[in-house]
Every structure is written in C-alpha cells, then in structure tokens.
Amino acid sequence: MDEALLNELGQRLDAIPDPAGAGGLVANGRIVGLTEKRGRIDCVVEAPAEGAAAFSALVPAIKAALEAAPGVKEARVVLTAAARTRPPKRARLSEAATEQTRRAAPVPAARPEHVRAVLAVASGKGGVGKSTVAVNLACAFARLGLRAGLLDADVYGPSIPLMLGLTEAPEHRDGKLIPLEAWGVKALSVGLLVDADQALIWRGPMASQALTQMLTQGAWGTADEPLDVLVVDLPPGTGDVQLTLVQKTPIDGAVIVSTPQEAALADARRAHALFQKTGTPVWGLVENMSGEIFGRGGTRAEAERLGAAFLGEVSLDASLRQGGDSGRPVVADQPDGEAAKAFMEMAKALAGKLR
Numbered sequence: 085m086d087e088a089l090l091n092e093l094g095q096r097l098d099a100i101p102d103p104a105g106a107g108g109l110v111a112n113g114r115i116v117g118l119t120e121k122r123g124r125i126d127c128v129v130e131a132p133a134e135g136a137a138a139f140s141a142l143v144p145a146i147k148a149a150l151e152a153a154p155g156v157k158e159a160r161v162v163l164t165a166a167a168r169t170r171p172p173k174r175a176r177l178s179e180a181a182t183e184q185t186r187r188a189a190p191v192p193a194a195r196p197e198h199v200r201a202v203l204a205v206a207s208g209k210g211g212v213g214k215s216t217v218a219v220n221l222a223c224a225f226a227r228l229g230l231r232a233g234l235l236d237a238d239v240y241g242p243s244i245p246l247m248l249g250l251t252e253a254p255e256h257r258d259g260k261l262i263p264l265e266a267w268g269v270k271a272l273s274v275g276l277l278v279d280a281d282q283a284l285i286w287r288g289p290m291a292s293q294a295l296t297q298m299l300t301q302g303a304w305g306t307a308d309e310p311l312d313v314l315v316v317d318l319p320p321g322t323g324d325v326q327l328t329l330v331q332k333t334p335i336d337g338a339v340i341v342s343t344p345q346e347a348a349l350a351d352a353r354r355a356h357a358l359f360q361k362t363g364t365p366v367w368g369l370v371e372n373m374s375g376e377i378f379g380r381g382g383t384r385a386e387a388e389r390l391g392a393a394f395l396g397e398v399s400l401d402a403s404l405r406q407g408g409d410s411g412r413p414v415v416a417d418q419p420d421g422e423a424a425k426a427f428m429e430m431a432k433a434l435a436g437k438l439r
C-alpha cells in the first residue's frame with residue numbers, strides 16, 4: 085500500500101477509541117491486518133476475548149472511517165477474537181507470547197455450523213505436497229457428489245488461492261465470510277484476506293485466531309444443505325503453532341502427507357505423535373512424490389509401523405505442479421490421469437469415515 089494512504093488510514097483508525105482500554109485502535113495493537121487492492125481495503129481487527137461484543141458494535145464505525153479516506157471505494161472489516169490470555173502488546177510475536185499461548189489451556193473451538201466432518205491434512209515437513217493433496221482431495225470429494233469445502237490454514241504460505249485459481253477476497257455478509265467457489269469446492273484462505281507479504285503477521289498465536297474465525301464465521305453450509313466435509317490444510321510442522329491449531333479445531337480425522345525419504349518420514353512420525361497426543365484419529369498416511377528420485381513404499385511401511393491406514397501414493401509428476409501453478413487441480417482438470425485416479429481412490433476410502 086502507498087505510504088500516504090497507510091498513514092491516512094492509520095490516523096483514522098487510531099482516532100477510534102479502544103473500547104477495552106485507554107488509547108486508539110492502532111496504538112493498542114488492535115489492527116492486525118490492513119491491505120489495499122484497487123481501492124478496496126481489508127482491515128482485520130483483533131478483539132480481546134472478554135470484550136468482543138463492544139468491538140462488534142464498533143465495526144460499522146471502523147468501516148465508515150476507512151471509507152471516508154480519499155481514494156477508498158470500499159472497506160471490509162473482519163473481527164477476530166484474541167486468545168484468552170492476551171500476549172503482551174509490544175511483544176506479540178515474541179517467544180514469550182508463544183509460550184504464554186502454549187501454556188494457556190486450549191479452548192476447544194465450537195464446531196463450525198452446518199459442517200458434518202472436518203478433515204485435517206497435515207505434514208511434518210514443509211514442501212512435501214500437503215496443499216496439493218488437500219486441494220485434490222477436496223475436488224475428489226466434490227466429484228464423488230459430496231458437498232466439499234477447503235480451508236487454508238497454512239498461515240506460513242497460503243497456497244490454496246493459487247492452486248484453485250482464486251484471486252478475489254471473500255465477501256463478508258451478516259457477520260459471515262462467504263467462501264469462494266472453484267471446481268465445485270467452497271474455499272477460504274488467509275491468503276485471500278491478507279496480502280502475501282503481510283501473511284507473516286499471522287504467525288504464532290494469531291494463526292489459530294485466523295483459523296478459528298474462518299471456521300466459525302465461514303458460511304460453509306446451511307441447515308438444508310450442510311457441508312459434508314471440510315478439508316483443512318494445516319501449516320507444515322509439529323511445533324506449538326500446529327499443536328494449538330489442532331487443540332482448538334474440532335478435527336474428526338487427520339491425513340498425514342509424506343514423501344518416501346527418511347527425513348520426511350521422521351517428520352510424519354512426529355505429526356502422528358502430535359495427533360495421538362491430542363486424541364485426534366489419524367485416518368491415514370499418503371505418499372506423495374513417489375518414484376525413481378525419492379523411492380517408493382517408505383510411507384506404506386511407516387503407516388504399518390504406526391498402525392495407521394495407508395491411503396495410497398501419488399507419483400512425482402510434472403502435471404501436478406503445472407496444475408497447481410495454474411489453478412487447475414488435476415482431479416478436476418485431468419480426471420483420467422494416474423494422479424487423479426489415485427486421489428479418487430483415497431477420497432473413496434475417506435468418504436467411508438465421514439459421518
């Protein structure tokens with residue numbers, strides 16, 4: 085965003101008194117996201133857990149203040165709730181803040197409304213193709229005739245918008261975020277709410293709040309037409325962020341993605357241990373990028389060792405990368421290919437677990 089506009093918006097926001105304490109919204113660290121695209125502003129406000137109602141009432145005033153700035157056509161204000169223990173203001177992303185959040189007893193998030201089952205896709209290691217698997221599984225569920233959704237919780241590198249070819253920010257209507265739709269799948273991503281460069285500010289304690297908001301405020305289904313399955317693309321890794329997300333999300337089952345190399349398998353074991361620790365059923369392991377370069381079969385053997393189901397393997401195949409980069413998931417775009425067939429088999433096996 086242009087610096088003059090940023091200053092202008094900052095001043096306007098800071099002129100609004102913080103309902104939960106002395107000072108303005110900016111000075112008190114309540115504004116956690118602010119982006120501009122073609123005259124449209126997206127503003128993310130974080131309310132303390134105890135004072136959410138007062139902040140809710142403030143949303144129209146914040147919107148009006150932003151829309152009164154020169155050059156602004158429209159402003160959207162998204163409210164998120166802070167964790168019960170609020171990290172110190174100036175050290176939000178510090179280790180101290182992370183530690184404090186970790187120690188605070190996790191508050192299980194309410195189940196998302198009108199969603200029958202939540203399926204998390206996880207990986208211990210980054211770059212193993214977790215998002216590719218999440219996107220294609222969601223498309224495969226849709227092809228099976230299920231109402232499927234996809235929630236991109238990978239706050240470190242939200243890639244779902246690129247992989248589904250989505251660019252528009254979701255609309256915010258009647259306090260709900262309206263998921264976008266692509267390839268028969270309803271989708272929401274942190275990447276659609278904040279600019280790529282700014283996604284970094286969601287790290288750590290804030291990651292779980294962004295996820296909670298998309299889960300609970302997303303208009304995923306209706307009483308008449310509930311979503312059958314919501315696939316959640318978790319951030320890679322097995323650290324505090326992932327632990328908090330898993331504890332705070334009502335996950336019905338998890339799928340762990342690994343490549344056949346030992347380093348990735350060791351991380352897959354850690355991911356499995358994390359789910360065991362939180363009592364989350366692991367519905368199976370998936371081997372991605374199988375083939376001559378990385379080998380084949382390591383994940384199946386690991387699944388056997390762990391006593392978990394093995395769901396199938398997807399070969400290292402350029403069409404998957406091309407499909408991902410161009411927003412055309414192979415399951416929808418190249419349904420007769422080997423990779424699409426593998427994902428369809430996995431989705432069929434998983435569909436049996438859905439309530």
Ligand SMILES: Nc1ncnc2c1ncn2[C@@H]1O[C@H](COP(=O)(O)OP(=O)(O)OP(=O)(O)O)[C@@H](O)[C@H]1O
Nearest residue numbers: 210211212213214215216320373399400401405408
């Ligand atoms: N089987 C495959 N064959 C070829 N390329 C693949 C395959 N699976 C994934 N890729 C490509 O590898 C890259 C990483 O995949 P992806 O983003 O799905 O991984 P990730 O585990 O979600 O990564 P991150 O850790 O960044 O979240 C992408 O460019 C993707 O298109």
